[in-house]
Amino acid sequence: MAESSQQHIDIHVEFSGGAELLFDKVKEHEVKLSHDNNPWTIRKLLVWIKENLLKERPELFVQEDTVRPGILILVNDADWELVGELEYEIQNKDRIIFISTLHGG
Amino acid sequence: MCQITSQNDVIPKEDCRLSIGKSCMKCQEPATVVARLHDPFCSNCFQAYFTHRFRATFGKSKAVRNGEKVLIAFSGGHSSCVMLHLVKEGLAEGVHKKLRYQPGVIYVDENVCLEQDEEERNAQMRKIETWLKESTFPAYVICIEEVMSKCNPGYRLISGDQSHDAEDGHGNLPTENAMKEEFKQLLENTSSLTTKEDLIQKLRLKLLKQIAKQLGYTKIMFGDSGTRLATVLLGNLAKGHGETVHQDMSFLDTRGEEVAIIRPMREFTSKEIALFSHQCCLQPVFIPRISTKASRLASIDTLTEDFVNGLQSNFPATVTTVLKTGAKLTSDEETVGKRHTCVLCQSPVDSSSSASSASAATQYSMSLRKSGTVYSSSSSEPEAACEVARDDASCCGEGDGSCQSAKKNEELTSADLSVVMCYGCRVMMRDVKSLDRLPNSVLADVQRQKRRDEMRLEIEDFLLDGSEEG
Ligand SMILES: [Zn+2]
Ligand SMILES: [Zn+2]
Numbered sequence: 362m363a364e365s366s367q368q369h370i371d372i373h374v375e376f377s378g379g380a381e382l383l384f385d386k387v388k389e390h391e392v393k394l395s396h397d398n399n400p401w402t403i404r405k406l407l408v409w410i411k412e413n414l415l416k417e418r419p420e421l422f423v424q425e426d427t428v429r430p431g432i433l434i435l436v437n438d439a440d441w442e443l444v445g446e447l448e449y450e451i452q453n454k455d456r457i458i459f460i461s462t463l464h465g466g
Numbered sequence: 467m468c469q470i471t472s473q474n475d476v477i478p479k480e481d482c483r484l485s486i487g488k489s490c491m492k493c494q495e496p497a498t499v500v501a502r503l504h505d506p507f508c509s510n511c512f513q514a515y516f517t518h519r520f521r522a523t524f525g526k527s528k529a530v531r532n533g534e535k536v537l538i539a540f541s542g543g544h545s546s547c548v549m550l551h552l553v554k555e556g557l558a559e560g561v562h563k564k565l566r567y568q569p570g571v572i573y574v575d576e577n578v579c580l581e582q583d584e585e586e587r588n589a590q591m592r593k594i595e596t597w598l599k600e601s602t603f604p605a606y607v608i609c610i611e612e613v614m615s616k617c618n619p620g621y622r623l624i625s626g627d628q629s630h631d632a633e634d635g636h637g638n639l640p641t642e643n644a645m646k647e648e649f650k651q652l653l654e655n656t657s658s659l660t661t662k663e664d665l666i667q668k669l670r671l672k673l674l675k676q677i678a679k680q681l682g683y684t685k686i687m688f689g690d691s692g693t694r695l696a697t698v699l700l701g702n703l704a705k706g707h708g709e710t711v712h713q714d715m716s717f718l719d720t721r722g723e724e725v726a727i728i729r730p731m732r733e734f735t736s737k738e739i740a741l742f743s744h745q746c747c748l749q750p751v752f753i754p755r756i757s758t759k760a761s762r763l764a765s766i767d768t769l770t771e772d773f774v775n776g777l778q779s780n781f782p783a784t785v786t787t788v789l790k791t792g793a794k795l796t797s798d799e800e801t802v803g804k805r806h807t808c809v810l811c812q813s814p815v816d817s818s819s820s821a822s823s824a825s826a827a828t829q830y831s832m833s834l835r836k837s838g839t840v841y842s843s844s845s846s847e848p849e850a851a852c853e854v855a856r857d858d859a860s861c862c863g864e865g866d867g868s869c870q871s872a873k874k875n876e877e878l879t880s881a882d883l884s885v886v887m888c889y890g891c892r893v894m895m896r897d898v899k900s901l902d903r904l905p906n907s908v909l910a911d912v913q914r915q916k917r918r919d920e921m922r923l924e925i926e927d928f929l930l931d932g933s934e935e936g
Binding site: 378 | 482483485486487488497498499500506543544691693694697736737739740741744745750752754755756757758759760761762767768771772775776778779
């Protein structure tokens with residue numbers, strides 16, 4: 362991506378299907394990611410979420426370096442499988458949605 | 467004959483880099499969904515495929531007759547919402563002739579199993595009721611604790627047909643709280659999360675069948691996804707319910723005499739359902755369960771779910787393979803004519819157990835433990851005896867055991883259970899401390915079957931039928 366003059370990128374992150382319970386029941390989050398030289402990938406975002414947004418039981422959201430199987434990720438309403446999964450480079454104004462399809466949420 | 471591992475079953479997921487920027491397999495628009503194994507679809511084609519497949523399951527199976535009353539079990543989750551949405555759409559369009567049945571919707575309120583904030587719960591119920599009202603079908607809400615009811619379970623009519631209103635047992639009478647307490651006690655006396663989950667699920671099903679019958683519905687439609695059914699199937703194998711896995715996951719489940727079950731969502735994975743729900747902006751209602759936020763290792767169910775989802779994320783044919791394999795696991799019991807059915811789950815009871823079967827082994831070890839703490843009903847004898855006296859006095863006197871007021875008139879023993887419960891449910895009962903806390907309807911069934919057997923034994927010598935089973 363071209364060098365951006367911004368100091369950060371703004372994205373919208375959303376949790377649903379019961380995943381929000383791990384985030385103090387807050388579904389929608391406006392997130393500012395400070396811009397450094399390395400691009401923000403989903404992989405990097407997951408670490409950031411774990412450290413900054415997640416309120417409890419991290420093992421119910423992330424496993425190893427990826428999201429817990431059964432939690433679906435959509436990037437701008439598209440299946441993350443179509444954009445490169447963990448390696449997808451997050452763009453300014455992206456909407457990233459996590460939907461739990463697990464029975465207990 | 468059954469070659470289970472066809473080549474499709476073990477395909478690993480495609481390298482995700484290959485999927486980047488794929489276009490729809492139908493129309494070449496940019497894809498938004500990867501469904502089935504690796505098929506990219508745009509949103510329009512995905513929705514068309516999904517809807518078509520849903521309707522086709524009804525057409526193919528011919529399980530629902532024209533004009534039949536079908537009760538939709540609605541839980542608020544993605545799958546329920548999608549199912550209700552598709553049923554409504556199908557009937558409104560009138561496109562599909564096979565879908566001309568009369569639906570009703572029911573929500574089972576399981577709040578009694580949880581410690582929930584009042585405000586949160588009210589917000590949930592408002593959303594659920596909005597869904598029920600907007601369905602335009604007759605809609606009901608029933609509390610899970612109504613399964614403890616001594617008479618017909620009470621329910622709340624949200625919209626539609628008023629004619630059954632009179633049957634609404636007890637409205638807001640104090641009995642409601644008593645049942646809540648009884649149900650809570652039953653759960654508190656159940657030791658493992660696995661059994662708690664199972665017990666709730668079995669009683670929920672029992673209650674739904676009861677209310678469906680009461681309201682004149684002949685089928686209940688459940689929204690279990692393929693992913694969910696694969697989980698349940700593997701879990702049931704682990705829990706000793708292996709004999710009925712075939713029925714547990716089939717499209718049409720005819721266990722139980724009056725009310726059958728259909729599962730149209732079994733064609734889809736939970737991922738496909740969530741994507742469809744998201745694309746149609748369906749706004750499902752999240753209701754916590756007893757296993758919510760529990761560790762992945764908390765129960766057989768959470769563990770199996772984790773296992774299935776983990777496999778599915780690397781091998782997208784996992785769910786279909788498990789279900790295909792499960793469909794081949796039929797048992798002889800189903801083909802044998804009528805025999806005892808389990809008082810809890812209506813599966814056939816394996817009474818012909820050979821000495822070496824798991825069922826016989828369990829019974830043996832139970833009889834060894836009988837004097838121990840497993841069946842604590844014997845430890846509270848004075849109290850129990852007292853209750854017998856009271857209950858006998860209030861019995862209506864119908865000798866066949868149909869009298870519902872005669873609760874706890876005889877102690878339940880493990881030997882009794884072996885005749886009236888299937889193996890899996892008996893295994894479950896090992897975690898339930900006091901069997902007397904089971905719902906009246908279950909206990910009444912136990913007594914009824916017991917008495918029938920005794921009567922049969924008494925008159926056996928006079929029967930002309932020579933088929934003595936020794
Ligand atoms: Zn298309
Ligand atoms: Zn059973």
